[in-house]
Amino acid sequence: MPKQLCGVLAMIGAALLCLCACAVPGSGAQASSAGQQPSASAPGFASSSSKAGGEARPAGSQTVLPPEVVTDPSADPLTGLPRPEGAPEGTRPLAVMVDNLQTALPQRGLQAADLVCEAVTEGGVTRLMAVFSDYSAMPQTGPVCFARSEHVRLLLSLDALYLYVGASPDAAQLMAQYLPDSRALDGQDRAEALSLDPQRGQETDIELCWFTDGALFSAAAQRYALDRTLAGPARAAFQFVPYAGEKRRLADGSAQEVYLRFSSYANSMFSYHKETGQYVKYRFGAPHLDENTGEAVTFDNLLVLFVTDGELQADGTGEQSGAGCYVCGGRYERIRWMQAAPDAPLSILTDDETMTLAAINPGRSYVAVVERSMRPYFRIDGKSVLSAG
Numbered sequence: 001m002p003k004q005l006c007g008v009l010a011m012i013g014a015a016l017l018c019l020c021a022c023a024v025p026g027s028g029a030q031a032s033s034a035g036q037q038p039s040a041s042a043p044g045f046a047s048s049s050s051k052a053g054g055e056a057r058p059a060g061s062q063t064v065l066p067p068e069v070v071t072d073p074s075a076d077p078l079t080g081l082p083r084p085e086g087a088p089e090g091t092r093p094l095a096v097m098v099d100n101l102q103t104a105l106p107q108r109g110l111q112a113a114d115l116v117c118e119a120v121t122e123g124g125v126t127r128l129m130a131v132f133s134d135y136s137a138m139p140q141t142g143p144v145c146f147a148r149s150e151h152v153r154l155l156l157s158l159d160a161l162y163l164y165v166g167a168s169p170d171a172a173q174l175m176a177q178y179l180p181d182s183r184a185l186d187g188q189d190r191a192e193a194l195s196l197d198p199q200r201g202q203e204t205d206i207e208l209c210w211f212t213d214g215a216l217f218s219a220a221a222q223r224y225a226l227d228r229t230l231a232g233p234a235r236a237a238f239q240f241v242p243y244a245g246e247k248r249r250l251a252d253g254s255a256q257e258v259y260l261r262f263s264s265y266a267n268s269m270f271s272y273h274k275e276t277g278q279y280v281k282y283r284f285g286a287p288h289l290d291e292n293t294g295e296a297v298t299f300d301n302l303l304v305l306f307v308t309d310g311e312l313q314a315d316g317t318g319e320q321s322g323a324g325c326y327v328c329g330g331r332y333e334r335i336r337w338m339q340a341a342p343d344a345p346l347s348i349l350t351d352d353e354t355m356t357l358a359a360i361n362p363g364r365s366y367v368a369v370v371e372r373s374m375r376p377y378f379r380i381d382g383k384s385v386l387s388a389g
Contacts, residue, residue, distance in 0.1 A: 066338065066347040066355045071236040072243075078114035078133045078158070080240025080362035087134050090230050092183070094135035095155035096212060097164040098128040099145035100266075102284055104208045106291040109141025111298070115237055119150035119369040121168070124263025127151065131160060136218050139292050142211035144187055144194060147171040150369050152179065153320070156343040159235050161185070161226060163193055163212060177317070178343045182227040185220060187212075193220035238348055238360035247361045250331035254381055258327055260304055260368055261377035268368065270302055272330045279327070281366070300363025302327035303348065305337050306386070308372040317342055322372065323351075323386055328361050332380055 076083050078093060093114075098107050100118070110116055113130035120126050129151040132138045147167035152174045155162050162179065165187040175184060187194045193216050200209045221228055241248050258270040258279070268288075270279040278298040281288040287296035308322035321338035326348065334351040335358050350356045370378075375386055 066349055066357060069236045069239045069345060069347075069357065071233055072240070073233070075236075075240065075243055075362070076114065076133050077234040077236045078131060079364055080236070080238070080360065081243050084134070088136070090234075091134075091228055092230055093131055093133050093158055093160045093234075094138065094217065095129050095131045095151070095158070095160045095162050096138075096141050097145050097147055097151060097162075098130055098141065099143045099208055100126050100128050100283075101208070103204050104143055104145075105283070106289040107142065108211060108291045109139050110288075111290040111293050111295070112137075112139050112141075113364070115365050115367065116297075116299070117151055117154050117367045117369065118262070118268065119148065120262040120266065120371060121146075121148045121150070124265040126262050126266045129154065131155070131158065135161070136214045138212070138214040138217065140211050140213045142194075143208045144210050144212055145207075147175070147186075149174050153339060153342045154346065154367065154369075155179075157235070157339060157346040158237060159230060161221070161228065163187065163217060165194070165207075165210060174317070174342055180227065182225065185217075185224060185226065190220060190224060192223060193217045235345060237346070237365065239357040241359050241361050243362045247329060248359050250326065250328055250333040252333045252385070253331065255327045255330060255332035256381055257379075258302060258304075258332075259377075259379040260370060261374050262368075262370060263374070267377075270299070270327070270366075273298075274330060277329060279366075298364075299366040300328060301360060301365040303335075303337075303360075303365060303367045304370060304378065305368065306370050306372055306375050306378075308375070323375075324348075325378070325380070325385065326358060326360065327380070328363070332385065333358070334386065 071077065074083060075081065098110070109130055110128065114133050115131040117129040118126050127145060127148055130141055144163060144165050147162070147164035149168065149170040152171050156178055162184040167175065167186070185193055187210065193212050194210045195216060197209045197211060256272045259267065261267045269282040271282065272279050276298065278300055279302055281297045281299065289295065290297050303324065303326055305324040306322045307320055319338065319340055324335045324337050326333045326335045336349040336351055337347060338349065339346050348358045348360060350358050378384065378386060
């Protein structure tokens with residue numbers, strides 16, 4: 001073949017290769033010619049589609065963000081129920097840390113909370129976090145205790161104020177990075193939000209005798225100029241079923257009794273009462289009482305979240321995700337969940353690859369964050385409903 005023809009064919013082949021490279025979205029040639037990488041809504045995550053319905057859009061090997069929760073301005077953001085008459089609007093909710101040692105029982109204020117989170121901390125002990133939409137109406141609540149990172153992530157997802165007494169190193173690091181001082185009140189330094197119960201002090205350690213209430217916290221929040229006003233619409237805890245409609249019947253099976261184990265020290269059990277449509281909580285083999293009411297704590301929704309697939313960094317940042325179960329109305333469904341960053345919304349997803357938000361029935365909710373090693377002990381009606389992995 002003449003040398004001239006070989007040269008022409010080589011030039012044509014090179015041109016075709018360049019055209020193919022430019023035609024591939026996100027190719028290395030295209031990115032380098034632009035002088036920058038393609039943008040995303042957050043590092044390592046794809047931006048959401050602008051289509052109606054908020055469907056997430058894949059971006060190669062990047063994690064796909066779930067759609068945003070749709071909120072009803074007439075509904076309470078923590079329960080999905082109609083806002084109580086006279087309830088303030090545009091005010092941040094309040095999250096209060098509550099000790100959960102056996103010597104701290106009975107606690108106060110849990111039954112009045114709109115949402116309660118339980119997570120294991122040091123030594124297999126769990127701590128509770130009670131969240132109130134209207135903290136001005138909060139009854140006496142406590143005993144107030146240390147901040148922990150597991151709870152900090154949840155309160156950040158809700159844009160909440162935070163009341164605690166002292167903080168673990170990992171929680172302090174998370175708060176320093178993500179929670180402004182104007183949204184947190186440490187009762188160790190600012191004790192005006194707390195009151196001591198001297199009667200209880202005669203029976204247990206003094207650190208288990210500090211409580212708060214709506215009047216105390218409201219006065220302290222004003223004194224220390226806490227940022228009590230939301231910058232935009234309230235962030236709903238979940239994608240709630242509209243309260244005016246019918247509750248959703250969960251698909252996977254019956255759930256009359258739920259048992260979850262946090263550690264060799266701590267476990268929780270729930271029993272469904274058909275008459276009320278609620279789950280009664282048990283702790284240490286006995287009903288978990290609220291001292292304010294003298295009765296057991298109850299919930300409409302139970303969400304058990306196992307931390308299994310997360311890319312959590314040593315400082316508590318990064319993504320958390322995993323499998324779990326949603327329990328309501330005497331039935332359960334398997335779910336997936338994720339939180340892209342400590343201050344990102346908590347997304348409860350259907351148990352498939354569609355990245356669809358699971359519809360949660362309106363009501364008071366209990367959220368358990370459980371380590372993956374405890375998955376084999378999780379039981380519904382005495383049966384394992386999740387794989388051990």
